Amino acid sequence: MPRTLPDLTHRALRRIRPLSFETNASFVERLARAHYLTTSELLSGLHIHRPKVYPAREHDYGPHTPTELYLNAGARARISQYTGIPDAHLTHALPCWKDYRDRGSAAETRPGGAMRPSSLPAVIGCPHCTVARTGQTQPVPRYLPHQQLVCARHRTWALGPHTLHGIPVPHTHALLHKTPEIVRAHHTHLRLTRRWGPDADNAVAQAARLTEHWRRRAPKSERIWPDRARLVGSEDASMWQALAREAITYPETITLAGLLVRRPSTRYHRTRPGQSHPLHTTIARLLNRRWLQNPAHYPEDLSHYIRYAPRHPTNDTAYRHHTKPTSREADTVELTQLGYRPSQPTAKAHGPQRR
Incomplete structure (x- = not known):
């Protein structure tokens, strides 16, 4: 039986807040997991085009660099609407939230994005703080200074x-x-x-x-x-x-x-x-x-x-x-x-x- 995908006419059933310095990919994955969906299913349910995947180039980033999810303006607007979190708050919490190079206005661009290696080094945040903030033991990669x-x-x-x-x-x-x-x-x-x-x-x-x-x-x-x-x-x-x-x-x-x-x-x-x-x-x-x-x-x-x-x-x-x-x-x-x-x-x- 196919899964029931989220409906944009309603807010998210669970309130998932981003952690400071969290990666985009981690936040979206936690949002999907809270609704028993994969990331792909969540994006499809929000009518966001499947992100284009760019392979890692070891000589540029290194084999340890995680893959980041970069979203264009249309995709960011839909996630903000679904979660009920203002875009300004997401921008403040997620360092790479607006790193996608948008071309044209959000109304003219199909919601989508890209998955490519991040140029910023990410580490796993304190596991005890993560459990206290999210209620989950799943590691959360963050761009901690x-x-x-x-x-x-x-x-x-x-x-x-x-x-x-x-x-x-x-x-x-x-x-x-x-x-x-x-x-x-x-x-x-x-x-x-x-x-x-x-x-x-x-x-x-x-x-x-x-x-x-x-x-x-x-x-x-x-x-x-x-x-x-x-x-x-x-x-x-x-x-x-x-x-x-x-x-x-x-x-x-x-x-x-x-x-x-x-x-x-x-x-x-x-x-x-x-x-x-x-x-x-x-x-x-x-x-x-x-x-x-x-x-x-x-x-x-x-x-x-x-x-x-x-x-x-x-x-x-x-x-x-x-x-x-x-x-x-x-x-x-x-x-x-x-x-x-x-x-x-x-x-x-x-x-x-x-x-």
Whole structure:
């Protein structure tokens, strides 16, 4: 017996609200699942033409990038009407809601869209918050900005998606119950963002590049990061240094970012090879790492890392900055060298799927 499709003459039977930073595909899929439909059936019932599917291009986006559903103006209007949620609210909650390049007016264009890889990195939001907000355990991918990867209430860090030889690594979150310094750094990050806005984002991005450089080349005397890796994961510390690399160095990243954003006079001047720089001593003392006094632990192009000039403080809390994580190819190399092999995904019954 064919399913009864939704009728646009009535509102949706169930009120499904989007989560902040949620992907379009996730929101539409949750809306369909709440009415016991697949995404294709929901769109057909709303008289939205089946979206054109564009295959992923690995050299452009990477194998871990999720597929996003982009809807034109006509399709967005019908979903807004069906859910009873104003288009302005959907635009505010869903970062890619209006990313479809509309041509002509909504009245002239047939409702439809496209499914193609997203250029923004998506992570799985805090599972505890998801259950509280949706009442479901189904993971919700979200375009969380860097300062929102930490859930201080449930002490979780949303990891970026990793793949190893095309197989997803079955770890989506790191647990922060034993690492209060990461939660404290999160609160400091929020304060920096509230005060400095885009300048704080620039400082954090530059600091993250440096701490990542140090993490991969740290001497054996460095014990804080390996110990922290053991605390955030439940398996081999070396593996978790690769999986949760941004979380492992997060406290040092935020501390260094605070130096960059608060000291606009901070500049790096070239010195002779092997010669220590005053900035090296400052950073080593700030991060409590004696080995950072050694110029050998700094990249040769450090002047390109430290080239930051804050414009002015700002209290613009509405500013949203999606920090793109660095390339995951290096993670795959690390995991391969560690001999890690993710478990093969098993076939199991799922709810309605996107089509």
